[in-house]
Amino acid sequence: IKVVAGEEKRLSIAEILPETAMFKLDTIEVTAVDEDGNPLDEDSLYVDVNTYYGGEITLEAKGAFENAVVTVKSNKVVKTFKLTATLPPVESIVASNSMYGYTTITTAEMYFDTTYSFYAVIAPEYADSAYTASIKSKPQESTTASLVFEQSSGKEVFTPDVLGTYVIELVSVADNTVKAELTINVVAKPDLTQKFSGQYSAG
Numbered sequence: 274i275k276v277v278a279g280e281e282k283r284l285s286i287a288e289i290l291p292e293t294a295m296f297k298l299d300t301i302e303v304t305a306v307d308e309d310g311n312p313l314d315e316d317s318l319y320v321d322v323n324t325y326y327g328g329e330i331t332l333e334a335k336g337a338f339e340n341a342v343v344t345v346k347s348n349k350v351v352k353t354f355k356l357t358a359t360l361p362p363v364e365s366i367v368a369s370n371s372m373y374g375y376t377t378i379t380t381a382e383m384y385f386d387t388t389y390s391f392y393a394v395i396a397p398e399y400a401d402s403a404y405t406a407s408i409k410s411k412p413q414e415s416t417t418a419s420l421v422f423e424q425s426s427g428k429e430v431f432t433p434d435v436l437g438t439y440v441i442e443l444v445s446v447a448d449n450t451v452k453a454e455l456t457i458n459v460v461a462k463p464d465l466t467q468k469f470s471g472q473y474s475a476g
Contacts, residue, residue: 275357278334278399285329301347303330305356308340318358334358335399363400363445368393368455372427378455384462385436390428391455393443403446409454412437433459 276282303320305313318341319333330345337360345352367377374394383389395402406429408420417434420441433439438458445451 274354275359276332276334277361278336278358279361279397280333282332283329284332300324301328301330301345303343303345305341305343307338308342313338313341318356332356336360360447361397361400363395363448363451365396366393366404366443366445366451366453367396368429368441368443368453379453380456380458382458382460383433385433385459386462389431389457390423390426391431392428395445395451401445401447405444405446407442407444408439409442410438410440412439415439431457433457435459436461 274282301322301324303322305318305320307313307317315335317335317338319331319335321331323329323331332343334356337358339357341356341358343354343356367374368391369376369378370391372392372394374392374396378391381389381391393404393406395404406420406422408418408431411418412435414435415433415437418439419432421430421432422428423430429441431439431441436459438456441455441457443453443455
């Protein structure tokens with residue numbers, strides 16, 4: 274059986290004999306191991322058994338794997354089948370202030386001598402999450418501006434070195450036609466006179 278990660282696959286428990294058999298007395302147990310025999314936990318494969326309406330097994334892969342062995346077992350019957358899960362194709366990548374991509378950022382403004390952090394989010398959820406991030410364009414005077422992935426937070430951290438406009442490009446590794454840009458305008462911090470007079474609103 275082949276499935277796509279993130280999509281539910283429902284299997285019916287059919288042709289039950291004898292017809293008087295009861296799931297309450299003969300429970301159904303479903304286990305899964307990878308091709309090396311290691312158990313697949315819920316982070317790899319979600320399994321649900323519903324015996325209220327004739328019997329149904331729901332499988333949802335959370336990642337890619339090949340030739341996992343799924344065993345469906347009752348007191349007297351054991352059935353096995355192989356399961357292969359593939360990742361869904363990448364549909365989009367966005368810069369966001371949420372790790373779940375609830376908001377999309379295409380432009381931002383920041384003060385010089387600070388940093389700007391954001392998440393790069395790929396959809397759908399179980400698609401290959403690998404991507405590259407780079408400074409695509411920057412002011413001519415810029416020589417040391419940086420964009421670094423911060424492991425602890427999962428964010429990209431941008432540090433400018435001069436005032437001006439920078440464009441950051443995000444590109445999916447699985448599909449380099451899926452990309453996004455974030456334009457960041459770096460401005461000088463206002464002095465107190467400007468701030469209190471209402472001449473500055475950036476920040």
